[in-house]
Amino acid sequence: MLHLQINGKPREIAAECTVEQLVATLQLEGKRFAIELNGDIVPKSRHAATRLKSGDRLEVVVAVGGG
Amino acid sequence: MNMQKKMAGPLVIAGKSYHSRLLVGTGKYRDFAETRAAIDASGAQIITVAIRRVNIGQHAGEPSLLDVLPPSQFTILPNTAGCYTAADAVRTLRLARELLDGHALVKLEVLADEATLFPNMPETLVAARELVADGFQVMVYCSDDPIQAKALEEIGCVAVMPLASLIGSGMGILNPWNLDIILDRARVPVLVDAGIGTASDAAIAMELGCDGVLMNTAIAKAGDPVMMASAMKKAVEAGREAYVAGRMPKKMYRGSPSSPTEGKIGP
Numbered sequence: 001m002l003h004l005q006i007n008g009k010p011r012e013i014a015a016e017c018t019v020e021q022l023v024a025t026l027q028l029e030g031k032r033f034a035i036e037l038n039g040d041i042v043p044k045s046r047h048a049a050t051r052l053k054s055g056d057r058l059e060v061v062v063a064v065g066g067g
Numbered sequence: 068m069n070m071q072k073k074m075a076g077p078l079v080i081a082g083k084s085y086h087s088r089l090l091v092g093t094g095k096y097r098d099f100a101e102t103r104a105a106i107d108a109s110g111a112q113i114i115t116v117a118i119r120r121v122n123i124g125q126h127a128g129e130p131s132l133l134d135v136l137p138p139s140q141f142t143i144l145p146n147t148a149g150c151y152t153a154a155d156a157v158r159t160l161r162l163a164r165e166l167l168d169g170h171a172l173v174k175l176e177v178l179a180d181e182a183t184l185f186p187n188m189p190e191t192l193v194a195a196r197e198l199v200a201d202g203f204q205v206m207v208y209c210s211d212d213p214i215q216a217k218a219l220e221e222i223g224c225v226a227v228m229p230l231a232s233l234i235g236s237g238m239g240i241l242n243p244w245n246l247d248i249i250l251d252r253a254r255v256p257v258l259v260d261a262g263i264g265t266a267s268d269a270a271i272a273m274e275l276g277c278d279g280v281l282m283n284t285a286i287a288k289a290g291d292p293v294m295m296a297s298a299m300k301k302a303v304e305a306g307r308e309a310y311v312a313g314r315m316p317k318k319m320y321r322g323s324p325s326s327p328t329e330g331k332i333g334p
Binding site for chain 2: 006007008009011026028031032033034035036039041043044059060061062063064065066067
């Protein structure tokens, strides 16, 4: 198991997971979102190649109403 | 005072033309249907959005804001609302750029104080420098201080957006004199951002010579947001036309009859 922190909350997922697989797990495919991994943005083009490891901190954001 | 930079024609920001000079936020509406209806009634082409953590486990089929207001129909202006440091603001807008496929036009705001939401100008200047260097086109919320506004322009911001009064306060334009000095010196578009309460406030901003007005709460929290959006559209257009037309000179303490003084009937 990988122990991640996603949007400030702990989450455990299966070992050997890429950002792309995490996106599928979170049911975000096809949506507009952006991901930061340990403070750095992971561009969409690198989702498939970026492997996660225990202790990784992720921020997953979307656009919401605001002024 | 104001150097009469009067020109008819569109609003131009970072080389792109917009026929609407009213920019609107997308927050505080009852639901997405009301958001969309109000924004359509406002005629706005540039709409602001906030960047927030996704609600994990949210129903997958639920529509998102950008499904209702797609970037193909509007210029999306991501903001840094809620950021109190330059670092957080820069980080937020880099995420926004990734989310919007490389989109460069952004609204920077770095707040100083939770009670007033007044801008933190030292942090705003730091963030503006970093964002401009990183290729962003920065529209920047700022205090109505002509020196700070000019400094932001010199950094390379594409528009400066001084407050009329506190964000969400609806108190209107409290210092038209400062806005006048900012307008007199600016070489980039000046938009009033924050504090507009009703249509006359927007008209006054435009009559002063502002290039545009950005508002959210004045529409979203009106009794009838869709009708207020329509009122704001007309107020911004009327104020702009009045500015371009050029108002009559003020005559203090002396009336001037509009009808002929000759040929009045006799006793």
